[in-house]
Amino acid sequence: MGTFEATKLTALSSEEQLSLLNEIDTLRRSGISDHVSLPQIAVCGDQSSGKSSCLEAISGIPFPRKDTLCTRFATELVLRKSSVESVVRSQKESQRLAGFQYTLQSFDKLPELIEYAKITLGLDKPGSGFSSYILRIEISGPTRPHLTVVDLPGLIHAKNDDENDENVEEVVSELVYSYMRRPRTIILAVVSALNDRALQAVLKQVKAVDPHGRRTIGLITKPDTLFEDSESEKDFVKLALNEVTQLRLGWHVLRNRDFNTKHVTSVERDRIEEEFFSQGIWKTLPRGILGVAQLRGRLSRVLLDHIKSGLPALIREIQNILHESQQALTKLGDRRGNAEQQRLYLLKYSQQFTNICRASCDGIYEDNFFGDIASEGFKTRRFRAVVQNLNLAFAEIVRLNGQHINLRGNGLEGKSDEAISWVRDMLISSRGRELPGTFSPMLIGDLFRVQSKPWEIISKIHLQDIWTKARGHLEDILSSLMDLEAYMALRMLYVDPLMEKLLKKATNEMDRLFHDRHRHAITYNHYFTETVQEISDARDQKRLLEALEKVFPLDDYAQTRTGPKDLSTICSMVSGSIPDMDTRASIELLDHLEAFYKVAVKTFVDNVSVQIIEASIVDSLADIFSPLAVAQMTSELVSQIAAESQENQTQRERLEKKIHILEEDLKICKWHASRYASGT
Numbered sequence: 155m156g157t158f159e160a161t162k163l164t165a166l167s168s169e170e171q172l173s174l175l176n177e178i179d180t181l182r183r184s185g186i187s188d189h190v191s192l193p194q195i196a197v198c199g200d201q202s203s204g205k206s207s208c209l210e211a212i213s214g215i216p217f218p219r220k221d222t223l224c225t226r227f228a229t230e231l232v233l234r235k236s237s238v239e240s241v242v243r244s245q246k247e248s249q250r251l252a253g254f255q256y257t258l259q260s261f262d263k264l265p266e267l268i269e270y271a272k273i274t275l276g277l278d279k280p281g282s283g284f285s286s287y288i289l290r291i292e293i294s295g296p297t298r299p300h301l302t303v304v305d306l307p308g309l310i311h312a313k314n315d316d317e318n319d320e321n322v323e324e325v326v327s328e329l330v331y332s333y334m335r336r337p338r339t340i341i342l343a344v345v346s347a348l349n350d351r352a353l354q355a356v357l358k359q360v361k362a363v364d365p366h367g368r369r370t371i372g373l374i375t376k377p378d379t380l381f382e383d384s385e386s387e388k389d390f391v392k393l394a395l396n397e398v399t400q401l402r403l404g405w406h407v408l409r410n411r412d413f414n415t416k417h418v419t420s421v422e423r424d425r426i427e428e429e430f431f432s433q434g435i436w437k438t439l440p441r442g443i444l445g446v447a448q449l450r451g452r453l454s455r456v457l458l459d460h461i462k463s464g465l466p467a468l469i470r471e472i473q474n475i476l477h478e479s480q481q482a483l484t485k486l487g488d489r490r491g492n493a494e495q496q497r498l499y500l501l502k503y504s505q506q507f508t509n510i511c512r513a514s515c516d517g518i519y520e521d522n523f524f525g526d527i528a529s530e531g532f533k534t535r536r537f538r539a540v541v542q543n544l545n546l547a548f549a550e551i552v553r554l555n556g557q558h559i560n561l562r563g564n565g566l567e568g569k570s571d572e573a574i575s576w577v578r579d580m581l582i583s584s585r586g587r588e589l590p591g592t593f594s595p596m597l598i599g600d601l602f603r604v605q606s607k608p609w610e611i612i613s614k615i616h617l618q619d620i621w622t623k624a625r626g627h628l629e630d631i632l633s634s635l636m637d638l639e640a641y642m643a644l645r646m647l648y649v650d651p652l653m654e655k656l657l658k659k660a661t662n663e664m665d666r667l668f669h670d671r672h673r674h675a676i677t678y679n680h681y682f683t684e685t686v687q688e689i690s691d692a693r694d695q696k697r698l699l700e701a702l703e704k705v706f707p708l709d710d711y712a713q714t715r716t717g718p719k720d721l722s723t724i725c726s727m728v729s730g731s732i733p734d735m736d737t738r739a740s741i742e743l744l745d746h747l748e749a750f751y752k753v754a755v756k757t758f759v760d761n762v763s764v765q766i767i768e769a770s771i772v773d774s775l776a777d778i779f780s781p782l783a784v785a786q787m788t789s790e791l792v793s794q795i796a797a798e799s800q801e802n803q804t805q806r807e808r809l810e811k812k813i814h815i816l817e818e819d820l821k822i823c824k825w826h827a828s829r830y831a832s833g834t
Contacts, residue, residue: 231291343401408445493792660771
């Protein structure tokens, strides 16, 4: 074969394909083939089934064929049209095989190149097994089609002495499967006539990845090894006619080179094959499914149809990757190589932050940041709702659990026995000059401080909860606006210290509220005296009802017994009788404590919500990272926060280049899609 001469490959290309496949090749070289499945031909089959011979027959490129050796790794041949003949390896693969240097002068040297790659990978020794590395070779020239063909290791049934790795079957199977499962890979499933069809693993793989056979062509190899008129020959003829394992793309039959003809030219190889198919049962089969010449044209049509039908999905994938890349670039923000660009960068995002944060605190959720009610996490982003709900929960917890002792109960005068005992002990141990049956007003303050003690822990937990939610909310806003590196620097160097100051300020304000509890009890709220009177009236009303029920019991639902009654008896029952003066004073003191607590607890809940939560936390959030705050930052701090790292600069350049390629390729793909849709 002459230097870089493979005229047979031209059958795989046409003018209709060249422009589109050139764009697909550009996509492949841009590095997105890791994310988008691109059209390629993969030759798959069991070990020693004749895959490399098939690939050579199709492409005209001599893949290594040795009776005792087999493919040890995947070899991707990327063929593209160019005015200059050249063979290169991609940068990605050069990094994988650092130190692998080889200049290919002609296709005759390809087996030598692959053997050299084996040596580099240490796969040239017995027992060296297989590798998941990929040898990627790009071949360009004026007669090259735009195509990718892949030679894969054969699926293993039984290991020989050169394959003693206990995981070799799994490694090979996963490697082959990784190519076959790609939706834009045309599978050439090679089935050797030397072996029982049912025992060949490649058909199981095909069924798993392409159950309807939409992108698989079956290739029967080594038909010359079958005995004429044998049952085995008849079975493979049925297979070739698509009567057994049915594939939508059908089957094809190739006669491979054997040991005696392995050195003949490609022209002689094709002549021998044509002569074989003109004899015996093979001459009765349709000519379109026999021989490599027919396969090249057939494969060309299948490839083009596959590309056409896959264009809409390919366009969608490119659009998705383009959108993700644009978002990533937007997240990096504007370039910021100098102090002016860095401050402008912070000013831009500080204004956006202030607007979103203020709207969130005001309960105006129109910005896209807040999402709709069906979006994930929308509840945590609507900060005013978070604050309102936490304040309501705080008020309810104080109402239910804010008292040291439950004052109401089934004891004397509707008080709990525990409360009466507690107040009585306090009354006795704190006697002053007051008369028996009375109490010092100072006791109300002393009792209140004990009774309201749970407020302290409840309110501190509430403050910490609000502060934590506020800090998380700021992080949500900032992380949605800025790139990760700048966001992390801003948070650690600026936002977190300010939030700690807010917490300290709010805690100090709350401590002042607690300190006020130690002052003597003062209130000018008329609700206090009204509540004391209501408690007393309720107690008197209860006594009156109990007395009337005893003196005038009901008879037969609506009838009453009438007769003279001693009014003094009724009055005595209503007034009650508590002979112990300390107990009587304790009950009256409890009335005043209960009334004062009701007044104070409402004030306390409101003060915590307004003076501490709103004034000390919520009202300050939007100003933490405002344009004014950025303007007041030192140049050193601005640089520490906004200076772009080398990694980000590299990422920006990579994204800009990637977006440019994707946008251009998307235009071409859309143009081809519209052209095929219109039938032109």
